[in-house]
Amino acid sequence: MMQRRDLLKMIMATTGVAMVGGNALAYELKSKVPLTDTVFKSDDLLLFNEIAEVILPRTNTPGAKDVNAGLMALIIANDCYTSRERDTLVKGLHSLNKNVEKSYGSPYLLLSSIEKTEFINQLDAAAKDYNHQQNIYYLSNTPYDRESSDEKPLPHYFTLIKQLTLFSFFTSKEAATQVLRYEAVPGKYNGELDYKKGDRAWF
Amino acid sequence: MATNEYDAIVVGSGISGGWAAKELAEKGLKVLMLERGRNIEHIKDYTNAMHETWDYPHRGLPTQQMKADNPKLAREYTLNEMTSGMWANDKEHPYTEVKRFDWFRGYHLGGRSLLWGRQSYRWNAEDFTANLKDGIAVDWPIRYSDIAPWYDYVEKFAGIAGTQEGLDVLPDGQFLPPVPLNVVEKDVAKRIEKVYKGMRHLIHSRTANITQPMPEQNRVGCQYRNKCWLGCPFGGYFSTQSSTLPVAMKTGNLTVRPFSIVTKVLYDKNTKKATGVEVLDAETNLTYEFTSKIIFLNASTLNSTWIMMNSATDVWDKGLGSSSGELGHNVMDHHLAVGAHGSIEGFEDKYYSGKRPCGFYIPRFRNWGKDKRDYIRGFGYQGSASRSSWQQNVAELGIGADFKNALAEPGSWNIGMGGFGEILADHRNKVTLDKSVKDKWGLPVLSMDAELQANELRMRKDMKQDAVEILEAAGAKNVQGWDGASPIGKGIHEMGTARMGRDPKTSVLNKHNQIWDAPNVFVTDGACMTSASCVNPSLTYMALTARAAHYAVEELNKRNL
Numbered sequence: 226m227m228q229r230r231d232l233l234k235m236i237m238a239t240t241g242v243a244m245v246g247g248n249a250l251a252y253e254l255k256s257k258v259p260l261t262d263t264v265f266k267s268d269d270l271l272l273f274n275e276i277a278e279v280i281l282p283r284t285n286t287p288g289a290k291d292v293n294a295g296l297m298a299l300i301i302a303n304d305c306y307t308s309r310e311r312d313t314l315v316k317g318l319h320s321l322n323k324n325v326e327k328s329y330g331s332p333y334l335l336l337s338s339i340e341k342t343e344f345i346n347q348l349d350a351a352a353k354d355y356n357h358q359q360n361i362y363y364l365s366n367t368p369y370d371r372e373s374s375d376e377k378p379l380p381h382y383f384t385l386i387k388q389l390t391l392f393s394f395f396t397s398k399e400a401a402t403q404v405l406r407y408e409a410v411p412g413k414y415n416g417e418l419d420y421k422k423g424d425r426a427w428f
Numbered sequence: 429m430a431t432n433e434y435d436a437i438v439v440g441s442g443i444s445g446g447w448a449a450k451e452l453a454e455k456g457l458k459v460l461m462l463e464r465g466r467n468i469e470h471i472k473d474y475t476n477a478m479h480e481t482w483d484y485p486h487r488g489l490p491t492q493q494m495k496a497d498n499p500k501l502a503r504e505y506t507l508n509e510m511t512s513g514m515w516a517n518d519k520e521h522p523y524t525e526v527k528r529f530d531w532f533r534g535y536h537l538g539g540r541s542l543l544w545g546r547q548s549y550r551w552n553a554e555d556f557t558a559n560l561k562d563g564i565a566v567d568w569p570i571r572y573s574d575i576a577p578w579y580d581y582v583e584k585f586a587g588i589a590g591t592q593e594g595l596d597v598l599p600d601g602q603f604l605p606p607v608p609l610n611v612v613e614k615d616v617a618k619r620i621e622k623v624y625k626g627m628r629h630l631i632h633s634r635t636a637n638i639t640q641p642m643p644e645q646n647r648v649g650c651q652y653r654n655k656c657w658l659g660c661p662f663g664g665y666f667s668t669q670s671s672t673l674p675v676a677m678k679t680g681n682l683t684v685r686p687f688s689i690v691t692k693v694l695y696d697k698n699t700k701k702a703t704g705v706e707v708l709d710a711e712t713n714l715t716y717e718f719t720s721k722i723i724f725l726n727a728s729t730l731n732s733t734w735i736m737m738n739s740a741t742d743v744w745d746k747g748l749g750s751s752s753g754e755l756g757h758n759v760m761d762h763h764l765a766v767g768a769h770g771s772i773e774g775f776e777d778k779y780y781s782g783k784r785p786c787g788f789y790i791p792r793f794r795n796w797g798k799d800k801r802d803y804i805r806g807f808g809y810q811g812s813a814s815r816s817s818w819q820q821n822v823a824e825l826g827i828g829a830d831f832k833n834a835l836a837e838p839g840s841w842n843i844g845m846g847g848f849g850e851i852l853a854d855h856r857n858k859v860t861l862d863k864s865v866k867d868k869w870g871l872p873v874l875s876m877d878a879e880l881q882a883n884e885l886r887m888r889k890d891m892k893q894d895a896v897e898i899l900e901a902a903g904a905k906n907v908q909g910w911d912g913a914s915p916i917g918k919g920i921h922e923m924g925t926a927r928m929g930r931d932p933k934t935s936v937l938n939k940h941n942q943i944w945d946a947p948n949v950f951v952t953d954g955a956c957m958t959s960a961s962c963v964n965p966s967l968t969y970m971a972l973t974a975r976a977a978h979y980a981v982e983e984l985n986k987r988n989l
Contacts, residue, residue, distance in 0.1 A: 304491040414782035416610030426838040
């Protein structure tokens, strides 16, 4: 069997990729999409991030705002959503603010964190009821539906927000490496790893 | 001025083209390999191989713009940001559909050897006699014993991880140590063995990922990243670039010409042989002729047939190889998108590390031995067990810190598997030239007219039911079967359209993959297949190609070609 040190040498020799602490150096990265290239405004981003933070708050690990999950969510909604999905989201965000005004007499951003949590909890329950009425019982966390069509019912707008939030959060570098665990080059597969409650999942 | 004369021309650079070039160049022939797309240099041009999900502008998701540009790729996983630019673009490379047909192509050096699923199984002895026994299509002109030594030969070079199982239905081969099963899969395997009393088996996948370094090929080996489709900087899996091409280049006998669309095989009526090929330069639109003693067509199943249909039309209206009336007919694939999944309890204290490039395999058990069904042939399953991650049910209730913490831990163990079923050769399933539609080079496109027939539809019922039954017997809970749409082509295992046979009246190729009507032209990609088996076909293309290449060199040396 080849020693690990020899293996690393061979990797470097054949790939030109230097291995530093198990992390490979990234190739040249594509430029990311700026918010100004989308239909969304900075107010939308602020609102989305404040909703996302209630769904996935900062604990002893980063939360939605720490990774700017809202920005990736809105970029995906702008570029990857069908116009029908995007309209549902946009209208939903507006109605959310209106409903908050009605119940609390002030916009969502001015609610206390207890009020925000109370409101989003109610919305989550309402979304579940609505989805069941549409016979939607399962949704993956990927905010892209290959089989989307005009006939297929869409889930509640809050479900779209939640889906975008989870995907944008957990696919961020911070969440993948600090909330979850990630190893760029595992080198082997262990199919019988001991597990105890609290150990983090792999990204 | 470069020469336009070679001993051999290989059309295509994918799995079979790479093998043809390697074998012929190693035997001392001056070889020209023609690739219609761009060059991709090993490692250097695997631009996304070291990218992480968070590096992509949309974290890997396809955009609506990509979808509009690639309406057919968008039907499957084939459209995403990570492999963008690898699967052939629909707009530039149109085809027409009488019935839905998924055609996913790799138009670049290495072809689909860079994008393939890597599952590598031998056909069994019955696969080669089944057509004769069942009276379906025509008999294969070869038997398992003809190909077995070539399986040995290509497995040793390509590097196939797997286990010796001693099963007639899935012959053993030359294997590297397997990619491990996990604790749940091992337990399920034991239960299946017990319940079905040794008549059904869950075994390790046999995959063209190397589990030991192959320094002689400069291949480090699988690093368990499961990013094969981005091109592997570690040479972890078999591809033209990682394996056959470097060896072929080292001989000094190989010339590779990218951006070379072969529009026809040049045919000499008097000698009844091919003299070379005509090439359209995809960048300059200039036409070139290259001549050679022998030609290997490895342009991928349907494109090799397309080239034949466009060749020697002054002699045969429907092209070179059409005299039997079978050219373009009997298109096959594997039907899939049917199976079952469930959850497994009792292993909450176990997890895994590393990302495998494969999972488990359940070899065919239907219509095998004493088993008899209301259809013929059979199917195998591919699957895996894993613990659910943050990609759990988003429609369920939950927000806040507890919700986040729960998603940060692995969830329940789940197991799932999908069937791969044999599609019979059927004359009705065909591709034809559609001259009313032209691509950007003014070339006519293919029109697809194929669908699952009665035998496949009956088989699918078992593919779903048996998957449910097996998982339940193995102790899985909440087992659910599923059966999705399975148009021909979705399996990306296109086969047939220029089948091998024993009689020039009913087949296009003879037992050495030579076109009956032009014996110095060999077709050794999926087009040559006479039937489809239910196992993944690429390993068989490798073996048939190596066999045909050695035969071609022998015949050349005897001055028979």
